[in-house]
Amino acid sequence: MPRRPPTAVDQYEALATVLRLVRRNRARTRPELGAVALLGRTVISQRVEEAMELGLLEDADTGPSSGGRAPRRLRFRSEEGLVLSAVLGAAALDVAVTDLDGGVLEHRHLEWPVARGPEETLDFLDGQFAGLLKGCDAARLWAVVIGLPGPVEFATGRPSQPPIMPGWDGYDLRGRLQDRYGVPAWIDNDANLLALGEAWTTGLDDDRHMIYVKAGTGIGAGIVSGGRIHRGSKGSAGDIGxxxxxxxxxxxxxCGRTGCLEALAGGWALARDAVTAVHEGRSRFLADIHRAAGEITPADIGLGAAAGDPWCLTAVARAGERIGSLMAALVNFYNPDCLVFGGGAVTGADTFLRVVDHTVRSRALPLASADLIVRASAAGETGGVVGGAHLAVEALLSADALAAWAPYGKPSAVEPARLVGGA
Ligand SMILES: [Zn+2]
Structure with a gap:
C-alpha cells in the first residue's frame, strides 16, 4: 500500500503529542520527544518550531548529553494564556485565574448562595472575574470554566434538574459565558473538576484509575481514568448522592425522593440530625455552638468529632459506613487504584476515613481492594478551579482544537463554538 502523504490532521496530531509530552514532563528534549512519540526527527523539529511560533514552547537550559552536543531542554510556556475558573457550591464559591499549567495566579473563596439563580450569580461572577483579570493581559484569556454542584449535560453545558439550584435547570450557561468573554466555555459537575484537579496535583499516571468522592454538604463523585474524566453518555457518571x-x-x-445516600450521610443531613440531637440534649459540644451561632453547619460536626464529642463521632462513623458501603460496590464494579475523599464537612475527620477504609475493605472483592489506596484529598481548596483549568487547556491543546485555532495564533481568534467539542 502506498504511504499516505501527511495531512493537516496528522500535523496537528503530532503537534498535540509534542505539547502533551512536554507539558506533562514525559519528554524534555527533541531527541526524547522523538523516542517517546515515535516520530521522525524532521517532524519533531517542525512541530517544535510551530509550537514556538505559537508561544507555547521555548528553549530552556541544556539537557544531559548522550555523547555529542547536549540537547536543549524545552519548556512549556504556561504564561502564554489564562483561564478563568469558578467552582460553585451551595453556599460559597471559589474563583481563580490560572496559567496554562493550572498554576493559580489569584484565588478567592467567597460566600454566595447558588439558590439566587443564574442571572444574579453570573453578574456576581462577572464582577469577580473582572477583578481577577485586573493586572493581567486580558487578551491572553483562553477559556472560562464553571463547576456546578449538580448534574450537567456536558455536551451542551446546561445544568439538568439540579436539586439545590432553583432556576438553573436548562440554563444556557455556555452561551452566556461565550457571548460575554469571546472564548470557549466549559461547564462541568464540581466533583469532576475536583477529581481532575486531584489527578493533576498528585501526578496520577495515565494508566491509573481514581474515584474522587466529594462528601461536603452534598455527596458526588468524579472518575478519572487514563488521564481523563469519565463522564459516561450524558455527563452524569459519578453522581452517587x-x-x-x-x-x-x-x-x-x-431531590424529593427518600432513602438517598445524601439524605442519610450528606453534610446537610448530618446538620439536620445534629439539631435534633441538641434538642434532645445528646451533644454538649453542639449545644454550645447552636446557642452561640443559632445553627449548626456540617463543618461543626467535623470539629466535634475532632474534639471527641461522642454524638459527633458516632454521626461521622455512621456516615463513613454508609458511604463506604456504597463505595465497596463501586470498587468491585470499577476497580480503581485509589479512592480519594474531599469536600470538607466530615472527610477531614480521622474517624471518617478509618471507617470508610474498613468498610470498603471488608465488603469489596479481595482482588479489587488488595492494593486499593483510600486517602484524603491532597489538592486543597483550589483543587476544583485547578481541575477546571486543566479541563480547558487539555481540550484546547487537542489535535482537533489546534487544527481549528492554531492557524490564527490563539484560541480567542476563532468562534468559541468551534472549540468546545474536544474535551
Ligand atoms: Zn436524593
Whole structure:
C-alpha cells in the first residue's frame, strides 16, 4: 500500500503529542520527544518550531548529553494564556485565574448562595472575574470554566434538574459565558473538576484509575481514568448522592425522593440530625455552638468529632459506613487504584476515613481492594478551579482544537463554538 502523504490532521496530531509530552514532563528534549512519540526527527523539529511560533514552547537550559552536543531542554510556556475558573457550591464559591499549567495566579473563596439563580450569580461572577483579570493581559484569556454542584449535560453545558439550584435547570450557561468573554466555555459537575484537579496535583499516571468522592454538604463523585474524566453518555457518571441506599426509609431527600445516600450521610443531613440531637440534649459540644451561632453547619460536626464529642463521632462513623458501603460496590464494579475523599464537612475527620477504609475493605472483592489506596484529598481548596483549568487547556491543546485555532495564533481568534467539542 502506498504511504499516505501527511495531512493537516496528522500535523496537528503530532503537534498535540509534542505539547502533551512536554507539558506533562514525559519528554524534555527533541531527541526524547522523538523516542517517546515515535516520530521522525524532521517532524519533531517542525512541530517544535510551530509550537514556538505559537508561544507555547521555548528553549530552556541544556539537557544531559548522550555523547555529542547536549540537547536543549524545552519548556512549556504556561504564561502564554489564562483561564478563568469558578467552582460553585451551595453556599460559597471559589474563583481563580490560572496559567496554562493550572498554576493559580489569584484565588478567592467567597460566600454566595447558588439558590439566587443564574442571572444574579453570573453578574456576581462577572464582577469577580473582572477583578481577577485586573493586572493581567486580558487578551491572553483562553477559556472560562464553571463547576456546578449538580448534574450537567456536558455536551451542551446546561445544568439538568439540579436539586439545590432553583432556576438553573436548562440554563444556557455556555452561551452566556461565550457571548460575554469571546472564548470557549466549559461547564462541568464540581466533583469532576475536583477529581481532575486531584489527578493533576498528585501526578496520577495515565494508566491509573481514581474515584474522587466529594462528601461536603452534598455527596458526588468524579472518575478519572487514563488521564481523563469519565463522564459516561450524558455527563452524569459519578453522581452517587441520590443512589437509594435504604429501601424502607422515610427520610426525605433534597431531590424529593427518600432513602438517598445524601439524605442519610450528606453534610446537610448530618446538620439536620445534629439539631435534633441538641434538642434532645445528646451533644454538649453542639449545644454550645447552636446557642452561640443559632445553627449548626456540617463543618461543626467535623470539629466535634475532632474534639471527641461522642454524638459527633458516632454521626461521622455512621456516615463513613454508609458511604463506604456504597463505595465497596463501586470498587468491585470499577476497580480503581485509589479512592480519594474531599469536600470538607466530615472527610477531614480521622474517624471518617478509618471507617470508610474498613468498610470498603471488608465488603469489596479481595482482588479489587488488595492494593486499593483510600486517602484524603491532597489538592486543597483550589483543587476544583485547578481541575477546571486543566479541563480547558487539555481540550484546547487537542489535535482537533489546534487544527481549528492554531492557524490564527490563539484560541480567542476563532468562534468559541468551534472549540468546545474536544474535551
Ligand atoms: Zn436524593
Amino acid at each position: 441520590h443512589a437509594r441506599v435504604l429501601e424502607d426509609s422515610s427520610v426525605m431527600c433534597r
